[in-house]
Amino acid sequence: MTQDPGTPCIDPKVLSKLYELQDEADPHLVADLIRMLFSSAPLRISRIVEAIGTGNARVIERESHDLKSSAANLGALRMAGLAAQLEQNARKGDLAAIPALVEGVKREFELVRGELEKSLEKR
Amino acid sequence: MNPTTTHSTTQSSPNQDKRILILEDDTSLKLLFTAILRSIDMDISFDWVSTPERATEALASPTHYDLVIADYSLSGNTTGLDVWETACRLRPGQPFLLMSVIAVDEFLKLLGNREREYPPFLPKPIDVVKCRTMISELLRRGSEAYCMAGK
Numbered sequence: 115m116t117q118d119p120g121t122p123c124i125d126p127k128v129l130s131k132l133y134e135l136q137d138e139a140d141p142h143l144v145a146d147l148i149r150m151l152f153s154s155a156p157l158r159i160s161r162i163v164e165a166i167g168t169g170n171a172r173v174i175e176r177e178s179h180d181l182k183s184s185a186a187n188l189g190a191l192r193m194a195g196l197a198a199q200l201e202q203n204a205r206k207g208d209l210a211a212i213p214a215l216v217e218g219v220k221r222e223f224e225l226v227r228g229e230l231e232k233s234l235e236k237r
Numbered sequence: 238m239n240p241t242t243t244h245s246t247t248q249s250s251p252n253q254d255k256r257i258l259i260l261e262d263d264t265s266l267k268l269l270f271t272a273i274l275r276s277i278d279m280d281i282s283f284d285w286v287s288t289p290e291r292a293t294e295a296l297a298s299p300t301h302y303d304l305v306i307a308d309y310s311l312s313g314n315t316t317g318l319d320v321w322e323t324a325c326r327l328r329p330g331q332p333f334l335l336m337s338v339i340a341v342d343e344f345l346k347l348l349g350n351r352e353r354e355y356p357p358f359l360p361k362p363i364d365v366v367k368c369r370t371m372i373s374e375l376l377r378r379g380s381e382a383y384c385m386a387g388k
Contacts, residue, residue, distance in 0.1 A: 131365045140272045150265055176312060182338070184265040186362030194362065198338075 121192050123222070124229045128189025133237075144237075148230045151184050155223050162200070162216055166209065174204035174212060181219070188230065193222040255376055256300065257283040260292040260307040260320060266363070270306075273369050277376075289315040296320075296327045304375050308361075309337030309344070318347065321356050332375045336361055 129144070136143035158177040165173035182197035196219045203212055255278070259270060267285055274281045284300070286292050289311055296305070305324055307317035317335050324331045333356040337344065341358060348355050359371055 128362070128364075135272050135276055135365045135369075140275065143268070143272045146268055147265075150268065154265065179310065180263050180265065183263045183361070186338075187265065187269060191362075 121195070123190065123192060123225045124233070125189035125191050128187075128191075129233060132188070145234060147188055148234060151188055151190075151230070152227060154184060155181060159216065159220060159223070162212075162219075166212055166216065169209065171204045171207050171209060174209075175201050178204060185226065188226075190222075190226040190230075193219060193226050196222055255281045255303045257281060257372075258292065258295050258302045258305045259283050259285050260287075260289065260305070260311070260317065261285070262287045262308065262312055269363065269365070273365055273372070277369055277373050281376075289313070289320050292320050293323050293327075296324050296331075302328075302331065303379065304332045304334060304372065306334045306336065306359075306372070309335055309339060332379060333357070334359055334371060334375055336363070338362070 132144050132147065140146075158181045161177045162174050162181075165171075165177070178197045178201035182194045182201060185191075185197060186194035196215060200212060200215045200219065203209065203215065257274070261267075261270075264287070270283065270285075274283060284295060284302075286295055292305075292307065295302075305320075307320045309317040311317060311320075317337065321333050321335060324333055335344075335356045336359040338361040339347070341360065344358055357371060357375065359368055
């Protein structure tokens with residue numbers, strides 16, 4: 115999962131489809147998905163950092179995979195792309211670049227959090 | 238441990254008693270699938286399993302599934318494609334939908350010599366509109382949809 119340099123922090127098309135589904139099926143869907151990302155992403159990032167310390171590539175791969183999925187579902191495609199790179203590196207056992215990638219994921223998650231909070235406030 | 242079952246019933250509808258088996262190890266998708274299936278029809282129920290082993294147990298059980306949805310990338314060495322092969326063996330004609338973050342051309346490469354027959358494919362991240370359309374169509378067509386992507 116790679117992105118063009120101009121990829122927005124949050125793809126508005128993804129969010130708008132989710133809001134459409136929310137109106138039809140579940141009045142709190144988007145807020146619930148966002149809260150789920152807000153609570154799970156920091157935990158997953160912590161587990162990745164811990165796994166870097168122990169050299170456990172399997173855990174890094176697993177947590178990055180789930181992080182990628184949760185982020186992509188909300189249109190956070192840059193964050194999903196970084197998580198995908200983490201996952202690929204862990205799968206190959208190439209742990210050297212992982213600390214820098216984790217820092218990138220952390221920074222991107224803060225941007226994603228800000229954008230999604232704004233999106234919730236607008237509703 | 239039984240698969241997690243979600244069910245809701247309203248007035249009679251074309252999808253009354255329709256049941257889906259979902260194999261996905263990313264539990265964050267459960268909320269999304271619940272909403273997608275509700276938006277198709279409140280009467281659709283689903284069993285959620287997180288491992289290929291649990292999916293195989295469900296497929297070997299007497300429970301009827303109108304559709305099986307499986308992620309390609311699972312923990313361990315088993316893929317969703319392996320689960321599809323199990324489904325074909327245990328339940329010939331079982332409608333199946335495979336989803337994955339891998340690109341369609343990569344998916345075709347993975348199929349190797351099986352390209353004449355393979356399950357419909359839903360790319361990830363999930364586009365809710367596309368997902369809803371594919372699930373609705375597969376439920377409507379039933380076993381006729383079994384090999385539709387391979388023809």
